[in-house]
Amino acid sequence: MTLISPDHPTYVVPPVTDVDEHELAAAIDAAEPGALLMALVHLTGDTGLVAEFKARLDDERRQAETSATMGRYPAGVAAEVRARARRLLGGTLVPRIAVPDDDLFRRMAEVCVDDAVGGEYVPHLREQGGFEAARPVVPRTRTPPEDFTVAVIGAGMIGLNAAVKLGAAGFRYQVFEERDELGGTWSRNTYPGAAVDTPSHFYSYSFELNPRWTRYYPTGPEYLDYLRGVARKYDLYPRISFGAKVLGCAWLDEQRVWQLTVRHRDGAVRTHQANAVVTATGVLNGAFVPAIEGADTFTGTMMHTAEWREDVDLRGKRVVILGTGCTSVQVVADIVEQVESLAVVMRQPHWIVPERQVGEDVPDGMRWALEHIPYFHQWFRLKSYWWAADKGWAIPRIDAEWYATHVSASPANDALMRVCLDYLDRAFADRPDLKAKLTPDFPPFAKRIVKDPGFFDAVKRDKVSLHAASFDRIRPDGVVTTTGEFLPADVIIWATGFKLEYLGFLDITGRDGVRLADEWADQNPRAYLGITVPGFPNLFVTAGPNAAPNHGGGHNVTSEEHVHYIVESLQYLLENGYAAMEPTRAATDDYNRRVDAELDTTVWKHGGTANGYYRNTSGRAWISCPWRLVDYWTMLRAPAPEDYLFFGDGNA
Template identity: 60%
Template structure:
C-alpha cells in the first residue's frame, strides 16, 4: 500500500525538524547566535549574549601577546546551553533570513560578538567579502562593455587561474586559459601523495563567492579540494575556455601593435601562436619539483618517487621506506604511511616548528554540515570566524620586538607563545625520548619557516619501526642511502618530500618592451620584484599573480591572494576600456619606491632576521625575503581595490578601435 502524499510530506517535515534540532546540539554557538539574529531580526540578542559569549580576555590576545583565560573556541557551558535552548525555541524548518546582509555598523557589532574580540571598523569591508556576505565590489565605473578585440590569456588553471576565468567571464572579457597538465587544479592536481591535505581550514580555503557546506574534514584532503575546484569549473561553465595539456612556451609584447603574442605547445608537439591584449600568469610560485642532486640516485635498485610526481600504483606495504624532508609534505606522508610499511626512516636536515591541531584530522559532523547548508547565514559566520582567527590576529607573530629579542630566543611576546606551544607539544610527545626532542628542535625563531600543524607525525615517530635521522643524503647506493652522518639505511623505496623550487614565472620566455626579458629583469628568478606583487615596469598588461612579496605568510591562505589579485586585474582592465587605453605599464620609480617600502617593512620580521642561517623558500640566495607580503591582510586587500592612474604610463591606440579587426586569432 502506497503512503499518501500528505503522509510522505509529514515524514519529510518531521525529518527536517529532527535534523535541525540535532544540528543545534552540535554546531558552534557563536555563528548559531548570529543566525538567530538573522532569523528573528532581534539585535537585542547581541546585547543579551555579547558580554557572556567570551573565549578570553577582552581585546585581541594575539595582537597583544596576552593569554586568554579560556582556550579559543571554548565558551562557558551555561552560555552555550542558553544559546542552544534559544535556538531550539526560535528556529523552525521554515526559517528565513529576515536581516539579510547587515549594514556595516551592525555587521561590526555582530562580528565583535561572533569572535569575542574587538573588530575594528577597518576590518568590516574585508570581512563582509571574505565571509561570503557580499561579492567583491567593483570600484572602477562600469559604463563600457569590453570590446571584442580586448582578449586576455591566462596561464595556468589552478586556484588563481580558475578564479581569473570566472571573473573575466563575469566582466565580459574574452579570455582563454592554457594549462600544462591534463586536468585543472594546479597544486591539488599535482600533489596526490598519501596524506596530501590543505593546512588551511576547509571552510575558509575556498572562494568567498562559492561556499561549500559539504567538506568532510575541517582541513580538506588534496583529493577533496581538487573535487571542489572541478565543481566550481562546472558551475561557472568555464571548461570550454580551458585548453588542457597545453604548455605556454613564450609570451612576447609586440610594441607597435600593443598586443602579446603567446606561443603554446600541445601534447602532440603542435605549436600555435595566440594574440591577446593582456596576459595573466597563474602559475603560483612553487610549481617545479625540487629534486636534490645526490650522487648515485640513478643506481638505486628500488623505487625513487618525488611527492609531486606520485605513482598511484606504488605499493608501500611491507617495504623499507626512507623519506627525505621534514616540511609539511613530509609530515603528512609519514603520518599517512606509517601503518603500511615494514620500516620507515625519516631523514631530516632542518626540522620545523610543529604545533598541535586536533581538528587537522577531524571529520565534520553531519549536524555541522546540515547547519552550514540550511541554517540562514550560519555558514557565512562560521567562515568569518575561520578567517578571523587565522588572519591578521597572527600579524604580530613574525614581527620582531627589538627590546624583547635582545634577551629572548623568540622575536616578541606573541612569537614566544608559538614557541612555547610548539616546545610543549614536542616535549610532551617525547617525554621519554630526549634524543628525539633534541633532533626535532629547530635553531630558528618560529615563523622563520612555515609553521606545521601536526597530523600525527610525532605519534608516527614514536613507533618502534620508525627512526629519525638528523642528516641529509650523502649518496645513494643500489640497496639504500648513506647519510651525511655516514650512516647506511637499507631501503626499497625512497620518497623525496623535498618540496618545490621557488619560481616566479621565469620558466616561460617572457619578453616585454624593447625586447627586455622578465628572467633578465629578475636575475633568472633570484631577485624578483614587482609593484603590488603583480606588475613589472616594461611589461605592459602583464599581471603576475602570486608574484614576489605577495604571499600572506602570517595567516589566511592562497585563496585570499587569488581573490585580491584577480579583483585588481579586472579593475585595471576595466579602467583601460573605460578610458580608451590599450595598455598600462607601471612606472619604474613607482615600482622602486614600493619595493623600498617592502624591504623596510620586512626588515622588522623573522623572515629576514631568523637568528640562524636557514635554507628555505622564503628567501633568495642573498638572504632577501622574496615570498612574504609585509603588510597586514586588510592593508594589502585595500591596496588592491583599484589601480591608481598616477602610478602608470598609458599606451593609447594608434588606430581607433572602431577601425580595428579582432586580434585574438591564432
C-alpha cells in the first residue's frame, strides 16, 4: 500500500488543484454529509455554516420528535449539504481555514457528529482526528546523546508506532521482532475471513491516515499492507531485527542500563544493552489449544486459527470448529461455502450486533473525497471515532437497582441488549432453536461484543449445526462433545483464542534481582498507569494491565497514548539530567486502588455467568481500563515527577 503523503504526516493538508468535475460530483454524492459540511467550512471560510446547520439539525429532530441516531444526518439536511457543496466547490480546493481555534473546533465537532462535545475532548479530538501532531508537554531543550539507546520488543502496531515517535524525537532505537515479518497480530492471523472488527478509518495511526482503504472494516491482509507502508515511509526496516527473539532483560544497576539476551535468526544468542526498554508484545500471544483427551489419536487435520495451514483444502471436508468469538464467526462465515458440513461447538454464546458496513466496500467516490477534499478525511475519522469510543463508556457500568431484576446491567446496557435481541428475532424468526442457543444469559460487554460478518446467515444453512457444548474427547474420526454427541470430522479448527500473558514469556529482572514474573505472579499484574512498574527502572510496558479500552475506541488509540507518555518520560530524564526512573510503590498502589474501585461498578468484574479473558482466575478485572478514553489520554500527557523515583545525579 502506497501511503498518500510520502513526504509529511497526513495532518499536513495541501491544496488540491485541477480537480476533475465528474470525480468531484461523484465524491459529493458518496461523501458522509457531516464531514463534508465541515470540509466546506474549511474551504469557504464561512463559519456561519456551523450555526446554520446546527439549527437545521435541531429543527429536523423537533419536527420528527426523534433524537439523533449515531450522528446520521436526516435525509433533508444531508441533501442540502450536498447541494451546497455542488454550488461552492470547483476546480481548486484550497482551505481558507486550517485547524480552527478551540471554540470553533468544538462547535464544528458538535455539528459534525450531531451531538454535544465537552470542552475536554477538544485537544484529544484534534490529535486523534489527525488534525495535528500530539502536543509535547515536557520542554525540548536537550537532544538525546548518541549513547542513549532504546530497545523496542515487538514490531506490531505499537512497536512500529514507538519506532516512528522515538525516531522523530531523536532517540536511537532498535526493534527486536521474533518473527520474520512485522505486523504482530496481522502477520499471525491469516485464517479465512480474518478482518479488523474496528472501522478502518480510525483503526490506523492518527499521524498516518489512509484514504485508500477498500473496505470500511479492513481485512487482515490489507491492514498488514498498511503497516508495511508505514514502515517503508518512515524507513523503519533498517532498525528492525527480524528473527530476533528476546529471551530476557536484566537491569544492570551500576551501569544503569538494561541487558537484553536475544536469540537471533542464525541461532546464536547475543546480549545487547539499552538505556530503556519498551515492550510492544501485546497480551494475546501464544495460541491457546485446550488439552483434550484423545487429541493425539485424531487422523485428520487439526489447526488453530492463529496457526492456519494454507496447504489444507477444506473443500468437501467435514469440519468441526470450537468457539463463537470474533475469530470463529469470521471463519464460519468465510468457509461455509467450501465445506461438506460444519459443526460449530460453542461453550458460551456472545452478544452479536448487526453492522451493515462489516464487509462493505468503500465506494470510489468516498475514497476520492477522503483523498482529495481537504479536511474531509479528518472529520470523517473524528465522527467514526466519536460514535465508537466514549459514547459506549456508560454501557458496561452497573446500576445496582436495575441489575437486581434484569439480565442487562443498566438502562444503557439494556438498550444495547435490545439491539442484539432484535437482531436475533429478525435473524431467527423461523428458527427458535438457534435463537435460544445464541442468546447469552449475561449482560452485554461482560464478554467482547461481536460484529456479525455473516455468521447468523451461515448457521442457518442445512450443512451447518450449532452445539451448545465443549469438547469432551477426540476420537480418530471426530469429536465427542460434553453433551455426549459425536461429531464426525476430517478437520478440527481451534478458534479458542490466545494465552493471555503479561510478559510471562520474558525473563525480566529489575533492581535488586526482583523478577517481574514474581511481582506479577498468580495472574495479578499491576502497573502505574498500566505502563511502569516499581523496581524496574526505564521499563515501559505497552498494552499493560488494565489498559485496554474495552468500552470502545481501539487498541490504536491507547497505543499512541502509551508511546507519547514514553517519549515524554525519556525527554524528562534528559531535561533533568537523570539516567532512569521508576514509579513509587505508593503511587502505583494508589492508582490501582482507584482502578479496582472503578471496575467494581462494571460488568467486566460482575458479569453474571460470562467467562472469558476479561477476568483473571481470582475474578479480578485485569484487562479493562476503567477510564473514559479522553480521561486516560489526559493522564498520559506527561509524567508526574512526584510519582517517580529518579536515578542519576540530576545535574543540569
